[in-house]
């Protein structure tokens with residue numbers, strides 16, 4: 001960074017000024033909120049003011065501006081994570097999501113968009129350390145700037161950071177794409193899909209009131225990943241977002257284990273039909289008259305009439321629970337109509353009272369029973385004849401047999417539901433009752449979800465979705481083969497865009513990973529990297545009982561500023577390796593717990609997806625290939641977690657697939 005002392009001081013002064021403006025805005029907002037509270041004004045408005053005040057907090061981890069452009073306006077334009085007013089209706093800092101800020105991200109030498117100079121500021125915590133200038137003349141090199149490269153290679157401790165200061169043009173187009181249809185972002189490892197998806201959520205929250213009102217739901221593959229990403233949106237000032245794992249979404253915190261083929265069957269979309277039939281098959285046929293005796297004259301509604309009312313409701317496809325309520329209203333209206341035909345004029349109140357009466361409730365519940373998801377599912381799993389009726393023409397006899405429990409529990413409360421069962425219970429819960437939906441859903445690692453899991457995500461969405469994923473990284477027995485299939489299950493029309501430049505993984509590491517890619521997904525193009533580092537890969541041979549020692553020496557020899565180390569190993573080897581590392585004095589922590597003192601995390605290959613580490617130690621790649629059909633894909637995922645360095649430690653010959661022989 002070449003910096004003129006006078007100009008640097010002026011920029012620091014500008015930052016101090018922006019902070020003063022922000023503090024003033026925030027104080028004003030808090031003062032208004034308190035005054036409104038004292039007056040007993042609208043609680044929603046007061047809550048909104050407090051939320052805004054939270055968003056205006058001056059945070060150490062998020063300096064008030066990170067960039068500046070000169071050219072489009074007479075005065076320089078400063079760009080930051082949020083708008084800061086100068087008290088005179090002029091912005092001291094503009095929000096990165098405004099149209100003007102687009103120029104900061106997209107201007108190039110060939111198409112400068114009136115920008116003559118782009119300035120990027122460097123910070124250490126909240127202290128400005130310098131800046132870097134790009135002069136957008138036709139000779140300007142649009143490749144990855146040294147500044148951005150340094151940002152990517154900064155030591156990573158703790159959870160994922162936002163990339164708002166360095167979003168690249170290809171990524172910016174995805175972030176700001178309109179949300180009228182669902183969007184699938186397909187991209188190789190490290191192309192920034194997760195980062196882009198989260199920034200897009202922040203962008204949509206800013207742009208669309210409708211999404212702001214209903215909030216954003218971010219769904220990731222597992223809790224480790226959710227911890228890894230959950231700081232990005234709050235750092236961008238967005239708090240109306242819920243982060244959850246796919247299992248957490250359907251309440252499958254603790255789930256029983258299950259054979260993958262049975263789990264895959266339960267994830268098949270045909271189960272939706274079976275469940276639908278199971279619920280609606282519980283609607284009984286009315287057999288008795290509904291006789292109302294507290295009217296004059298008495299009124300009788302015959303079973304055939306009740307059946308017509310029930311049939312109409314069945315045709316409307318209302319959720320089961322609300323349909324029961326509607327049935328009560330319709331029965332009461334039928335009584336009213338009959339009274340009117342006899343010259344009476346029953347009031348609305350009397351009709352409502354009848355609809356809510358014990359008698360009407362009793363009648364309707366005898367036709368339309370109160371059901372619980374667990375009872376419906378348990379009946380399917382424990383009553384082969386009932387299952388055969390509901391699965392007729394949908395599941396083969398063998399598939400039906402695979403679902404029936406050998407020793408079903410007496411009650412649903414005692415059932416040990418598996419992860420796939422929880423998805424079915426969720427489907428049932430939504431069939432039985434309407435639930436609240438979210439304004440926009442971001443689904444990460446979307447290639448791994450079963451049809452039934454996708455339905456669980458899709459039905460929570462009141463607007464559209466952003467799906468992030470990589471078909472080459474699909475490692476489940478139930479993932480769907482194409483993005484069109486995924487969109488079809490979600491019930492949303494959408495477009496697929498591709499990101500093909502990796503910012504995380506150096507080219508030397510990708511060269512190895514791309515050989516594996518040619519094996520696991522020959523139809524997908526190899527990913528190229530924006531970064532290259534000659535010493536990015538080391539291969540170390542170790543004795544079987546010397547792996548932990550080799551890793552301990554590597555960590556001890558690595559300067560703190562080189563960041564954290566993630567050891568990735570076959571799932572079955574994780575616990576023995578954890579014990580061996582602890583015995584060597586380098587006890588591993590969870591990825592989101594990494595810091596300057598605890599610099600080693602251990603991750604089973606099955607949980608490595610979406611994570612990243614400055615240095616990755618991949619232990620015994622041949623053991624990953626032993627993990628069944630998904631082995632080569634797990635290897636592809638594991639190889640591509642490194643930001644700066646990949647060390648492969650092996651105790652047996654390396655798989656040919658790696659081309660390192």
Ligand SMILES: Nc1ncnc2c1ncn2[C@@H]1O[C@H](COP(=O)(O)OP(=O)(O)OP(=O)(O)O)[C@@H](O)[C@H]1O
Nearest residue numbers: 163166167168189190191192193194195503504610
């Ligand atoms: N524009 C950028 N500026 C700075 N860093 C970036 C940028 N784009 C990506 N990165 C870095 O690359 C990392 C990878 O991004 P991300 O996890 O979003 O990629 P991904 O495509 O989801 O990868 P994977 O498929 O391997 O999970 C980010 O943590 C970030 O550090």
